[in-house]
Amino acid sequence: xxxxDTVTTPPPGLRERKKQATREALRRAALRLAVExxxxxxxxxxxxxxxxxxxxxxxxxxxxxxxxxxxxxxADREARIAAAVAARPAGVRLTDAVxxxxxxxxxxxxERAHEALLLITTRTALRDAFLDTTADIEPPxxxxxxxxxxxxxxxxxxxxAASVAAAVRIALEGWLRPTGNAGTAGRSGAGELVLPSGSxxxxxxxxxxxxxxxFDAAEQRTRP
Amino acid sequence: xxxxDTVTTPPPGLRERKKQATREALRRAALRLAVExxxxxxxxxxxxxxxxxxxxxxxxxxxxxxxxxxxxxxADREARIAAAVAARPAGVRLTDAVxxxxxxxxxxxxERAHEALLLITTRTALRDAFLDTTADIEPPxxxxxxxxxxxxxxxxxxxxAASVAAAVRIALEGWLRPTGNAGTAGRSGAGELVLPSGSxxxxxxxxxxxxxxxFDAAEQRTRP
DNA sequence: ACGCAAACTTGCGTGCACGCAGTTTCCTTG
DNA sequence: CAAGGAAACTGCGTGCACGCAAGTTTGCGT
Numbered sequence: 001x002x003x004x005d006t007v008t009t010p011p012p013g014l015r016e017r018k019k020q021a022t023r024e025a026l027r028r029a030a031l032r033l034a035v036e037x038x039x040x041x042x043x044x045x046x047x048x049x050x051x052x053x054x055x056x057x058x059x060x061x062x063x064x065x066x067x068x069x070x071x072x073x074x075a076d077r078e079a080r081i082a083a084a085v086a087a088r089p090a091g092v093r094l095t096d097a098v099x100x101x102x103x104x105x106x107x108x109x110x111e112r113a114h115e116a117l118l119l120i121t122t123r124t125a126l127r128d129a130f131l132d133t134t135a136d137i138e139p140p141x142x143x144x145x146x147x148x149x150x151x152x153x154x155x156x157x158x159x160x161a162a163s164v165a166a167a168v169r170i171a172l173e174g175w176l177r178p179t180g181n182a183g184t185a186g187r188s189g190a191g192e193l194v195l196p197s198g199s200x201x202x203x204x205x206x207x208x209x210x211x212x213x214x215f216d217a218a219e220q221r222t223r224p
Numbered sequence: 225x226x227x228x229d230t231v232t233t234p235p236p237g238l239r240e241r242k243k244q245a246t247r248e249a250l251r252r253a254a255l256r257l258a259v260e261x262x263x264x265x266x267x268x269x270x271x272x273x274x275x276x277x278x279x280x281x282x283x284x285x286x287x288x289x290x291x292x293x294x295x296x297x298x299a300d301r302e303a304r305i306a307a308a309v310a311a312r313p314a315g316v317r318l319t320d321a322v323x324x325x326x327x328x329x330x331x332x333x334x335e336r337a338h339e340a341l342l343l344i345t346t347r348t349a350l351r352d353a354f355l356d357t358t359a360d361i362e363p364p365x366x367x368x369x370x371x372x373x374x375x376x377x378x379x380x381x382x383x384x385a386a387s388v389a390a391a392v393r394i395a396l397e398g399w400l401r402p403t404g405n406a407g408t409a410g411r412s413g414a415g416e417l418v419l420p421s422g423s424x425x426x427x428x429x430x431x432x433x434x435x436x437x438x439f440d441a442a443e444q445r446t447r448p
Numbered sequence: 449a450c451g452c453a454a455a456c457t458t459g460c461g462t463g464c465a466c467g468c469a470g471t472t473t474c475c476t477t478g
Numbered sequence: 479c480a481a482g483g484a485a486a487c488t489g490c491g492t493g494c495a496c497g498c499a500a501g502t503t504t505g506c507g508t
Contacts, residue, residue, distance in 0.1 A: 015474055015485075044464065054488050059465060155394070156434040162390035163435065167383045174379075210380040211387065213441035214434055239455075239504055246456095268494065278458050283495060 082140030290353035306364030
């Protein structure tokens with residue numbers, strides 16, 4: 001039996017590789033077509049054809065048309081965030097490890113991805129699909145946080161990971177929406193311009209900051 | 225001008241009342257038909273017909289077939305939770321106010337609703353729709369929390385509310401899934417039986433507990 | 449009291465998600 | 479190495495979400 005050191009390294013297997021190749025082909029086809037013709041002029045049938053599979057197969061891989069386009073940008077961000085957290089030395093505060101890992105993985109999105117982001121912002125359906133990908137970081141984050149907290153804090157880890165995902169989503173929402181803040185606060189009355197239009201890293205840090213006390217408390221409970 | 229005491233009391237307006245009546249009719253029709261024939265034997269067309277509107281109108285009110293059925297159970301839970309929080313005296317810890325309000329509103333679901341919950345648990349599509357309703361509590365919660373924290377903690381309130389929603393969702397997920405815990409922890413190794421099968425209130429409190437330090441810190445920052 | 453503008457409803461058409469069953473491809477066990 | 483079995487791809491059919499462009503109702507201003 002192979003070494004079970006890392007989580008995601010079973011024997012590659014020819015079958016699985018073809019599967020990932022197909023997935024990647026769909027990603028690329030979806031993004032390329034969306035850029036070429038505009039997002040609304042791309043049907044699932046077109047993407048499938050460009051990737052060389054049947055339309056039916058397409059949504060064995062993606063649940064919606066938008067997911068394929070967006071996944072070309074998000075790729076395997078979840079795994080990278082989890083790895084980035086695990087890579088931090090065990091001495092640093094868990095809060096800082098998570099925050100820095102998130103900021104790091106959301107800012108270096110690459111030059112090409114930034115081009116695609118402009119495309120995404122133009123269509124609300126794509127924006128929503130993009131925002132939904134923040135939920136994907138939850139399981140890997142749960143795993144690495146649980147590792148630091150020990151088995152006693154298993155479901156604490158789950159809650160913290162979900163909270164991080166929620167905070168990231170909020171940061172992204174605000175970032176993607178320079179104008180038009182609809183129905184958020186109840187009756188805050190006067191000022192609504194809490195953050196004029198900060199950069200993405202700033203927004204991420206600001207959104208994660210309120211969770212720091214919860215992380216600290218959870219972390220200290222494991223080392224009295 | 226009318227009294228602007230509570231958040232949701234603009235002038236009723238005859239137009240709005242008919243709208244709510246239609247919504248309620250759809251809710252009831254959806255639930256009744258789902259109970260009578262089983263959830264899978266109910267088409268949108270049937271619900272619309274039973275409520276006396278066209279199928280097209282149906283999804284001006286509900287985005288999916290499942291939402292109509294589920295909303296008969298969830299009703300206006302969001303508003304009730306927010307009201308329950310606001311009703312607590314200003315002296316108690318914000319954490320406790322929120323936790324108790326959530327527990328209160330999720331446990332007294334009523335006798336009839338419990339019958340419907342059994343129906344919901346039988347179909348994963350309905351379960352998912354039910355879990356998605358937890359996101360609805362986020363905006364009202366943001367409002368009441370922001371009210372306590374003052375305008376300085378506006379986006380802190382947003383993050384906390386989202387975290388609460390996430391925690392509630394986790395609690396409900398675990399509660400609705402007595403068996404079969406799929407792909408949550410990374411490699412926690414031995415014990416996975418963190419909570420054998422606690423009651424819903426217990427699960428809610430357990431899920432919200434890790435957030436308490438964050439609430440306390442935010443609250444204290446407003447009163448030095 | 450009357451008409452106007454906005455909002456709600458409706459029919460129609462298109463594209464899509466997904467279950468089902470048959471076929472092909474790959475991995476594993478004897 | 480061969481056969482069994484599982485997983486993935488595919489065609490087909492059904493129901494649904496949603497944009498668009500009328501038609502209809504409600505409520506308000508003059």
